[in-house]
Amino acid sequence: xxxxxxxxQTEQRCxxxxxxxxxxxxxxxxxxxxxxxxxxxxxxxRGFAERQNVALLTPNTPHFVFGLFGxxxxxxIAVPLNPLLNPHxxxxxxxxxxxxxxxxxxxxxxxxxxxxxxxxxxVECLSISDLLRVASPDTSSFTPTVGEDDPSMILYxxxxxxxxxxxxxxxxxxxxxxxxxxxxxxxxxxxxxxCCLPLYHTYAMxxxxxxxxxxxxxxxxxxxxxxxxxxxxFVTEPNIxxxxxxxxxxxxxRFAPDDIAGRHHLRFMVSGGGPLPxxxxxxxQKKFNHEILEGYGLTETSPxxxxxxxxxxxxxxxxxxxxxxxxxxxxxxxEVLGPNQIGELCVRGDLVMKEYYKNEEETRRVFxxxxxxxxxxxxxxxxxxxxxIVGRLKDLIVCGGxxxxxxxxxxxxxKYPGVLEAAVVAKPNKLRSEVPQAFVVLAEEAKGKxxxxxxxxxxxxxxxxxxxxxxxxxxxxxxxxAKGTIEKKELxxxxxxxxxxxxxxxx
Numbered sequence: 001x002x003x004x005x006x007x008x009q010t011e012q013r014c015x016x017x018x019x020x021x022x023x024x025x026x027x028x029x030x031x032x033x034x035x036x037x038x039x040x041x042x043x044x045x046r047g048f049a050e051r052q053n054v055a056l057l058t059p060n061t062p063h064f065v066f067g068l069f070g071x072x073x074x075x076x077i078a079v080p081l082n083p084l085l086n087p088h089x090x091x092x093x094x095x096x097x098x099x100x101x102x103x104x105x106x107x108x109x110x111x112x113x114x115x116x117x118x119x120x121x122x123v124e125c126l127s128i129s130d131l132l133r134v135a136s137p138d139t140s141s142f143t144p145t146v147g148e149d150d151p152s153m154i155l156y157x158x159x160x161x162x163x164x165x166x167x168x169x170x171x172x173x174x175x176x177x178x179x180x181x182x183x184x185x186x187x188x189x190x191x192x193x194x195c196c197l198p199l200y201h202t203y204a205m206x207x208x209x210x211x212x213x214x215x216x217x218x219x220x221x222x223x224x225x226x227x228x229x230x231x232x233x234f235v236t237e238p239n240i241x242x243x244x245x246x247x248x249x250x251x252x253x254r255f256a257p258d259d260i261a262g263r264h265h266l267r268f269m270v271s272g273g274g275p276l277p278x279x280x281x282x283x284x285q286k287k288f289n290h291e292i293l294e295g296y297g298l299t300e301t302s303p304x305x306x307x308x309x310x311x312x313x314x315x316x317x318x319x320x321x322x323x324x325x326x327x328x329x330x331x332x333x334x335e336v337l338g339p340n341q342i343g344e345l346c347v348r349g350d351l352v353m354k355e356y357y358k359n360e361e362e363t364r365r366v367f368x369x370x371x372x373x374x375x376x377x378x379x380x381x382x383x384x385x386x387x388x389i390v391g392r393l394k395d396l397i398v399c400g401g402x403x404x405x406x407x408x409x410x411x412x413x414x415k416y417p418g419v420l421e422a423a424v425v426a427k428p429n430k431l432r433s434e435v436p437q438a439f440v441v442l443a444e445e446a447k448g449k450x451x452x453x454x455x456x457x458x459x460x461x462x463x464x465x466x467x468x469x470x471x472x473x474x475x476x477x478x479x480x481x482a483k484g485t486i487e488k489k490e491l492x493x494x495x496x497x498x499x500x501x502x503x504x505x506x507x
Contacts, residue, residue: 478491
C-alpha cells in the first residue's frame with residue numbers, strides 16, 4: 001500500500017482518536033490529516049507539483065509528521081535529515097540528494113538556511129509552521145498517484161563527509177514491515193506509544209510513526225529523552241508501548257522507584273538500535289516485573305528483521321524473523337550454513353530496500369543473487385529459529401542507537417596539522433552501548449603541543465556532537481598487521497580494557 005493512504009484509511013475509521021500529544025497539546029487523526037494536506041497543497045502552490053526529492057529537517061515536534069505526510073500526499077519522496085548534524089554535514093547530504101525544497105521546523109531555521117548555503121545548491125527553504133498558518137488553507141485530501149513499488153523515502157545512514165549512502169525505501173518496504181511488526185506484537189488502537197527516539201530515524205519511523213498510525217493509536221511525543229518524564233508516563237498513561245534503545249532502558253531502570261512494579265501500565269517494551277546487555281534486561285525485569293523484547297533491524301530492511309515475541313522471550317537473542325521475512329547464514333564464499341553455525345546474516349523479503357541512491361556499485365555489493373541482502377553482521381540461527389548476533393563485519397559503532405562510521409572521524413582527524421595516523425574504534429559504554437575512542441600518532445614536531453582539547457575542538461567544526469570521540473589516546477606507534485595496516489582488533493582490545501598510552505599496553 002502507498003503510505004499516505006494509511007493516514008486516509010485511519011482517519012476514516014477513527015477521526016476523533018487522539019493521534020499525537022506534545023508538550024500539553026494534542027491533535028486528532030482528522031486534524032493530523034488536515035494539517036498534512038495543508039502542507040502538501042502548500043508545496044504544490046509554490047511550484048513543487050512534479051514528483052521529486054523533498055528534504056525534511058525537524059526535531060521531535062509535530063511538524064515532522066505534518067511535513068512527512070504532506071510531502072507524501074503530494075506524491076514526493078521524503079529525505080528526512082538528522083537534526084543533530086551540523087550545517088556542513090547537512091549541506092553535504094543536500095548536495096547528494098539534490099532536493100529543490102527543504103521543509104524545516106522553525107526551531108532549526110538558521111541551521112536549515114546555513115546548510116543550504118553550505119551545499120551550494122539552489123534549494124528553497126520552507127517553514128512548516130508558515131505553511132500551516134496560511135490564509136484559507138486547502139485541507140482536501142490527495143488521490144495517491146504513486147505505486148507501492150515507487151520510492152517513498154531516502155534515509156541516509158553514513159557518509160556525511162565522505163561518500164553518502166542513501167537507502168531508498170519503497171512504499172511497500174515500509175508498509176509490509178509495519179504490518180508484520182504490528183501483528184507480531186499485537187499492537188492495538190488503545191495503545192499509548194511513548195516516543196523519544198529521533199523521528200527521522202528508521203526505528204522510530206516504522207515502529208512508532210507508522211505502527212501507531214496503522215492502529216489509530218496515540219503517540220506521546222517527547223522533544224528529548226528525560227527518564228523522569230518517561231517514568232511518570234509509565235504510571236499515568238494506559239497501555240504503554242515503549243520502543244527505545246538499550247541506554248534508555250538502563251536509565252529508566254536506574255531512576256525508577258522501588259515500588260514501580262505495582263503501579264506501571266506497561267504493555268510492550270521494545271529494544272533495538274544496538275545490542276541489549278543481558279544485565280540491563282535482567283535489572284529491568286527485576287524492578288518492573290516486565291520483560292524487554294529485543295529485536296534487530298537496519299535501515300536497509302525498513303528496519304525490523306526479527307523480534308522476540310511476548311511470552312517467548314530468549315535473552316541474548318534477537319528472536320525469530322518476522323512473518324514474511326526470510327533469513328539465512330552464509331560464509332565468506334556465499335555458501336548457506338546450517339543451524340548454530342556463525343556467518344553473515346542475510347535477509348530477503350518485501351522489507352528489503354530498493355537500492356542505494358546513486359550508488360549502483362555499492363548496491364550490487366550488498367546483494368547476493370535472488371534478492372538476498374548482506375547485512376554485514378555475524379550471527380547464528382538456532383534450530384528453534386532464534387537468531388543470535390555475535391559481531392559485525394562492517395566497521396561500525398552504535399552509540400545510543402546512532403550509527404557512527406569510524407572512517408569519517410579518522411578522515412577528520414587526519415586533516416589536523418601534525419596528525420600522522422588516526423584510528424577510531426568502539427569503546428564499550430554501559431550508558432550508550434558504545435562510544436568512539438580515537439587513537440592518534442603525532443608527528444615529532446607536534447608531540448607535546450597538540451592536545452586532546454585541540455582535537456576535540458577541531459572535530460566539533462566538522463562533526464555532530466555524538467560522533468566526537470569520548471577519549472583521545474596518543475600513541476608512539478600504531479599496532480600493525482603483517483601487511484602494514486592498522487590492527488584495529490588490538491585497538492578494540494585496548495579500548496575495552498583501558499590503556500596506558502606510555503607503554504602501549506592495556507592497563
